[in-house]
Amino acid sequence: MGEDMRGVGVAAKWPPVIVMVISQVAMGSVNALVKKALDVGVNHMIIGAYRMAISSFILVPIAYILERHQNFQRKIIPKITLRLMVDHFISGLLGASLMQFFYLLGLSYTSATVSCALVSLMPAITFAFAFIFRTEKVQNLKTQAGMLKVMGTLICISGALFLTFYKGPHISNSHSHIESLPHNNNNNKTKNWLLGCLYLTIGTLLLSLWMLFQGTLSVKYPCNFSSTCLMSVFAVFQCALLSLYKSRDVKDWVIDDKFVIGVIVYAGVIGQAMSTVATMWAIKKLGAVFVSAIMPISLFSATLFDFLLLHTPLYLGSVIGSIVTIMGLYVFLWGKKKETEASRMNNEDQNSNNDKDSTRSPPV
Template sequence: LACRKNDSKISVPILRNVFFLGLLGAVLGRTLFYAGLEHTSPAFASALANLIPSITVILAVLCRMEKLQISKRSSQAKILGTIVAFAGATLMILYKGIALISLHNHHSHQSANSSKVFLDKDSIKGSLMLGVSYISLSAFFILQTITIKMYPAPITLTSLTCLSGTILSTIMTAILDHKASSWKLSWNITLLAPIYSGVVIFGITVYLQTLAIRQKGPVFMTAFRPLATVIVAITGLFLLGDALYFGGVIGAMMIILGLYATLWGKQREKAEKLSEQTMSVEGTEIKQEK
């Protein structure tokens, strides 16, 4: 209904933002993520992804979307919540401890070495790629917030963003990879993976993120990012037979506490703004009466 009532027209600034959304989200964000994942591991990439809320907070403050006043409890809660959630997610990856829940009596060698520390050149290069990818995704969320205010049509904006990302990714791939075999798709995971990525990640996910950002802002939306590490741990328990370790349980509790602290800080900040607005209105009315 909101989209049907949208009277905004697509202008040059909006098309410019759509171009950069495709560049930040698809080309830099996802491509560098896959490249970094190739040189590291899913566990390491999952832990490092919890930098996104912290980076988003920093970018939001620099863009004046968020205010951090250290003297206020709301700002202290947001900072503390971000740090605690990141620490909890990192703990889940780097520390296992004893196995509390296990559906199998033995684990694969790959699972046992999932918290391995990377020191070789390829892993350092992969870590840098992941870092740039997460910075790009954080910038993507900030620009997405700006653009949805300029053009309040989430479905259309999502479609344009996906189209921009597709065109830019195709051009980049054609330049970097000339092999025809790289473009060949078979009736297996090589076909399922792109379809899933296009429909779920770039279609449904980007649309839902746009709605959340439009209502609550980029910091609120990215505050839920650390929950992905918890979901990965639970999914691995039931689908892959990975054990649930003591470190994972403690880390999950820290993530939940950090998430709660961040959301509490956002809610308190909203209440403080409403209180200030109410006092301002009352002060204006008193002056008019005098």
């Protein structure tokens, strides 16, 4: 009987794992295809605005069915106050519009491989922010789990720095159409590469700040789907305003290229709406640590799409830097796993002691 129950428990983990793997492969393809669309010359924030608008359109019925309809009788949906609206406006600014402004700008200067590698820094960066904001206690860093998390963070940062400042030789014969243009000399390419890595890093920093902010917002408004929908709606208008940085011509919003239209729809449905739903569901089933461990699959997916479909060159620095970053991420997650296990054991010991105290006979 026990073995049957364990078998059921293991089998129950496979669906969210499969969903997350498919989601991360799709995310790698989204980054590669968006990079191709950016190379056409489309305003990156117009792509961002359309992407968030499609995400909002998809999430509205999902939020209604899964939250409003099912939880209506239990009355657990908090009322939308002015403070909650402001919080969701900030959430959209950090996690969608400003993040996409820098991230897509960085993607236009680099490649999908580099963008996914730098996003893999997010768990370590979030930990560093948690330490700065004192949500991570100093004494916790003295434990084995704490030291592993610090070591993983440093390895991740080292990989990102290597990836940024060492491009290295080609390790493939493919070449991108951008690099074949005569005006793209080596100095300009190096400058654009460094700028792109800087923009991607800023985008990842904003995403990490959003995760910390979202942690407090989810306590005040524990409705993941409608919260994401509200954030997306605000992000649409924010992206539209940020698009003025590059162009103020209304004609730029009319996109005739069928490939770009397809990429925007694909990015909005798969890369934004469905990816958010899949990630939230997987975190609920498996936990954030396990889900974070699956996310680097998007890096390998982006590399594969970059090389095979878009013919983007592979650089030695990108490969080495990505491998070092992933190694650092798994060292960090190893420390996080040990911390979670230690916390669970302490809670079990405390509950056991409380049970003993409650059953102890009173003194006569």
